[in-house]
Amino acid sequence: MTSNTLRFTRSIALFAALAQPLLAKVFYLDCGSTTSGDGSESRPFSTLIIANHAVLCPGDSLKIKSGTICAGTLSPRGSGTKESPITLTNYGDGPLPIINGSGVAEAVSLTNQDHWEISNIAIINPAYSVAWRRGIVGTSSDGTAHHGLYIHDITVYNVAGQTNKATQSDAFIASGGILVNGTENASRYDDVQIYNNTIYDCGGGGIKVRVGQMDNRGKGTHVWGNNVSHVGGDGVVVSYGESSIIEQNTAGFLGHGKYPWTGGNFAGIWVLGCQDAVMRFNVVHDSLMSQIDSEAFDCDWGNEGTCTVEYNYSHDNAGGIFLNCDGCGTPGGARQIVRYNVFQSDCRVYSNGDNVQLDFYNNVVYCPHKDFEIAVPPHTNMSNNIWVGTANSTLPKGDGIEWNANLFQTVPKPMDTAGSTGDPQFISPDTGQNTLDSVSGYRLKSGSPALRLGVVIADNGGRDFLE
Numbered sequence: 001m002t003s004n005t006l007r008f009t010r011s012i013a014l015f016a017a018l019a020q021p022l023l024a025k026v027f028y029l030d031c032g033s034t035t036s037g038d039g040s041e042s043r044p045f046s047t048l049i050i051a052n053h054a055v056l057c058p059g060d061s062l063k064i065k066s067g068t069i070c071a072g073t074l075s076p077r078g079s080g081t082k083e084s085p086i087t088l089t090n091y092g093d094g095p096l097p098i099i100n101g102s103g104v105a106e107a108v109s110l111t112n113q114d115h116w117e118i119s120n121i122a123i124i125n126p127a128y129s130v131a132w133r134r135g136i137v138g139t140s141s142d143g144t145a146h147h148g149l150y151i152h153d154i155t156v157y158n159v160a161g162q163t164n165k166a167t168q169s170d171a172f173i174a175s176g177g178i179l180v181n182g183t184e185n186a187s188r189y190d191d192v193q194i195y196n197n198t199i200y201d202c203g204g205g206g207i208k209v210r211v212g213q214m215d216n217r218g219k220g221t222h223v224w225g226n227n228v229s230h231v232g233g234d235g236v237v238v239s240y241g242e243s244s245i246i247e248q249n250t251a252g253f254l255g256h257g258k259y260p261w262t263g264g265n266f267a268g269i270w271v272l273g274c275q276d277a278v279m280r281f282n283v284v285h286d287s288l289m290s291q292i293d294s295e296a297f298d299c300d301w302g303n304e305g306t307c308t309v310e311y312n313y314s315h316d317n318a319g320g321i322f323l324n325c326d327g328c329g330t331p332g333g334a335r336q337i338v339r340y341n342v343f344q345s346d347c348r349v350y351s352n353g354d355n356v357q358l359d360f361y362n363n364v365v366y367c368p369h370k371d372f373e374i375a376v377p378p379h380t381n382m383s384n385n386i387w388v389g390t391a392n393s394t395l396p397k398g399d400g401i402e403w404n405a406n407l408f409q410t411v412p413k414p415m416d417t418a419g420s421t422g423d424p425q426f427i428s429p430d431t432g433q434n435t436l437d438s439v440s441g442y443r444l445k446s447g448s449p450a451l452r453l454g455v456v457i458a459d460n461g462g463r464d465f466l467e
């Protein structure tokens with residue numbers, strides 16, 4: 001390309017970027033209206049079926065009237081651009097407008113579309129019996145990479161998704177509140193951002209984001225600030241992402257709710273098939289027991305690079321703290337790092353897959369009321385943790401399991417020559433509630449023996465949980 005054509009192309013691109021917002025159209029949908037218009041504010045569309053006919057262009061938006069309920073499936077058409085995304089949101093005052101799927105497979109769907117921003121709507125999809133069912137799903141399935149799916153500040157509840165993974169695995173995996181499916185035909189979904197949403201009473205789980213395949217991972221997945229509670233399944237799952245970040249989410253009372261778990265396994269926040277995934281600043285609490293899982297965090301199969309769980313807090317999950325599931329499918333061998341977390345009355349680690357290294361350091365594991373049940377991979381490095389347990393519980397030992405400068409209270413000390421026993425002298429333990437800022441009781445008093453212990457850990461993330 002000559003520099004002249006380059007300049008010419010650039011000026012067209014600039015013109016297009018500037019021109020689009022001027023030409024952008026706003027379509028209005030008022031499901032309380034009895035007559036349907038042209039989609040203008042004074043003559044809005046009146047049903048989802050009519051709104052689904054409109055093809056939106058870059059910069060356009062579709063706005064749904066607050067305080068109304070729309071029955072059926074919303075599958076709006078068109079794609080935006082990075083500079084001019086398409087917006088789906090509400091207008092007017094009142095409670096969020098509700099899309100009521102009434103038991104369809106999905107109440108809201110986007111298929112092979114780019115650059116959408118969806119906010120400030122509520123989605124329900126109730127039915128008398130559970131089945132393959134979700135609130136909203138974004139799909140990339142035409143063999144290309146689609147870009148830009150921003151879902152934020154929406155509420156998804158009352159979705160009768162499948163709750164039994166033992167007998168209905170595919171339907172369970174595809175059920176939940178917010179789904180992304182980029183696994184088919186070597187497709188991919190890049191720049192998926194799911195944030196600040198509220199999800200409850202959904203069978204199958206909360207947020208399940210599958211953005212590619214093992215050899216074609218989706219880039220830029222970011223799931224943050226969501227509140228998932230009372231869902232019959234997983235809290236947050238991200239699969240096949242490159243450098244995916246899952247942070248500042250709360251996932252509570254998993255397995256419970258209007259469509260409670262009925263079979264198979266689920267876990268709190270987990271990743272599968274990802275490269276260098278990070279789960280940080282999350283809270284997972286009060287999961288009920290599933291078949292064998294129900295841990296707060298899980299580095300599942302197919303993860304490569306590192307799989308990091310840091311600066312999180314979990315409590316009272318029936319399955320405990322952490323699951324290594326690298327052996328549960330195609331092994332990925334990611335180094336697993338669990339550091340700077342507080343685990344209160346979460347007393348279990350479960351391991352399936354022997355070809356990973358687990359580095360578990362600078363955590364507080366507070367379990368005076370329940371016995372430890374800790375199973376780790378054969379190569380595990382336990383450094384600088386505080387373990388508070390029961391007198392009759394045991395911690396794992398093995399040739400490749402290294403204990404290095406941990407502090408142990410009540411639970412018998414394994415072979416740890418740099419370690420110590422004694423009261424860690426927390427300011428006020430056992431007082432953590434359901435938020436990150438409720439765990440300050442695990443600060444150490446100035447006389448704590450833990451302050452004298454501790455080895456220097458290279459590349460440790462650079463901050464402490466309670467800094």
Ligand SMILES: *[C@@H]1O[C@H](CO)[C@@H](O)[C@H](O)[C@H]1NC(C)=O
Nearest residue numbers: 069071098100101102124126
């Ligand atoms: C949703 O639709 C179902 C089935 O038509 C109906 O029973 C239910 O009352 C609706 N809910 C709301 C909030 O409109």
Ligand SMILES: *[C@@H]1O[C@H](CO)[C@@H](O)[C@H](O)[C@H]1NC(C)=O
Nearest residue numbers: 140141142143183184185186
């Ligand atoms: C995958 O591509 C084939 C061929 O284009 C098509 O028939 C099929 O529907 C696609 N699958 C999905 C899930 O879109």
Ligand SMILES: *[C@@H]1O[C@H](CO)[C@@H](O)[C@H](O)[C@H]1NC(C)=O
Nearest residue numbers: 170173174179181183184210
């Ligand atoms: C993704 O779409 C494919 C094709 O429709 C389907 O087989 C698969 O179950 C879907 N997965 C999820 C998680 O929705």
Ligand SMILES: *[C@@H]1O[C@H](CO)[C@@H](O)[C@H](O)[C@H]1NC(C)=O
Nearest residue numbers: 152153154195196197198225
């Ligand atoms: C998150 O949602 C709350 C209301 O639920 C709102 O006040 C806040 O501005 C939202 N934050 C972001 C970053 O969107």
Ligand SMILES: *[C@@H]1O[C@H](CO)[C@@H](O)[C@H](O)[C@H]1NC(C)=O
Nearest residue numbers: 198200227228229250434435
């Ligand atoms: C999350 O939502 C539940 C139920 O809707 C609520 O009880 C809880 O306070 C919320 N948690 C946070 C951290 O916002």
Ligand SMILES: *[C@@H]1O[C@H](CO)[C@@H](O)[C@H](O)[C@H]1NC(C)=O
Nearest residue numbers: 368369370371390391392393
């Ligand atoms: C260990 O002791 C605790 C009470 O401190 C008790 O609840 C628990 O059942 C005991 N576990 C075993 C394996 O004996």
Ligand SMILES: *[C@@H]1O[C@H](CO)[C@@H](O)[C@H](O)[C@H]1NC(C)=O
Nearest residue numbers: 381383402404455456457458
């Ligand atoms: C375990 O971790 C500690 C702290 O990072 C380090 O000093 C030690 O060398 C590690 N051991 C192994 C076997 O990697």
Ligand SMILES: CC(=O)N[C@H]1CO[C@H](CO)[C@@H](O)[C@@H]1O
Nearest residue numbers: 311436437463464465466467
């Ligand atoms: C490193 C870091 O940010 N840690 C945070 C962990 O959570 C506690 C409680 O919210 C904060 O005080 C810490 O700053």
